[in-house]
Amino acid sequence: MGTPNILLTRIDNRLIHGQVGMTWTNTLGANLVVVANDEVAEDDVQQNLMDMVLPDTAQSRYFTIEKTIRIIEKAAPRQKILLVVRTPQDALRLVEGGVPIKEINVGNIHFAEGKKQISPTVSLDEKDIETFKKLNELGVELEVRGIPNESGFDLMSKI
Numbered sequence: 001m002g003t004p005n006i007l008l009t010r011i012d013n014r015l016i017h018g019q020v021g022m023t024w025t026n027t028l029g030a031n032l033v034v035v036a037n038d039e040v041a042e043d044d045v046q047q048n049l050m051d052m053v054l055p056d057t058a059q060s061r062y063f064t065i066e067k068t069i070r071i072i073e074k075a076a077p078r079q080k081i082l083l084v085v086r087t088p089q090d091a092l093r094l095v096e097g098g099v100p101i102k103e104i105n106v107g108n109i110h111f112a113e114g115k116k117q118i119s120p121t122v123s124l125d126e127k128d129i130e131t132f133k134k135l136n137e138l139g140v141e142l143e144v145r146g147i148p149n150e151s152g153f154d155l156m157s158k159i
Contacts, residue, residue: 004099004100006101007080008105009101009104010085011104024082025082026057032075033082033084036065036068037084037085069098083101087128088106089131091135103140119144119153142155
C-alpha cells in the first residue's frame with residue numbers, strides 16, 4: 001500500500017472558506033484538497049461553495065471520515081494533499097483509522113461558552129483538550145496557526 005502524500009492536515013470548523021482555502025493551498029503547493037466531513041460529503045451546495053474559493057490548480061474531494069480512512073492510501077504520489085477536517089474529534093478518528101497524519105495545523109475552532117481561548121482563533125472545551133492530548137500521545141504534532149505567514153505555536157504548550 002502506498003503512503004498518501006499528505007502535505008498538511010488542517011482543523012478548521014469552517015473547512016474551506018475565503019482566502020484561507022486559497023492561501024493554504026497555494027503556499028503548500030497542494031493540488032488536491034480532501035475535505036473529510038460526514039455532513040459535507042452529502043451536501044452538494046456546501047461542496048460548490050467550497051470549490052468556488054479553491055484555486056484552479058487544485059482539485060477537491062469530499063469524503064466521509066470512513067471513506068477517507070478507506071481510500072486515502074490509494075492516492076497517487078503526485079497528488080499533493082491538503083486534508084481538512086472540522087473538529088479535533090474527526091482528526092482523531094482519521095489517525096486512529098490509520099491515516100498517516102504526522103502534523104496537524106489547528107486553524108479555527110470557534111469560541112463558545114465554557115471554552116478556554118488559547119489563541120484569537122482557537123477555543124477549546126474539555127472534550128477538545130482530551131482529544132488533543134490523545135493525538136499528542138499518538139505522536140501527532142499540533143501547531144496553532146491561522147494563516148501560513150503568521151508564526152504558529154505548539155498547542156500542547158497552552159493546555
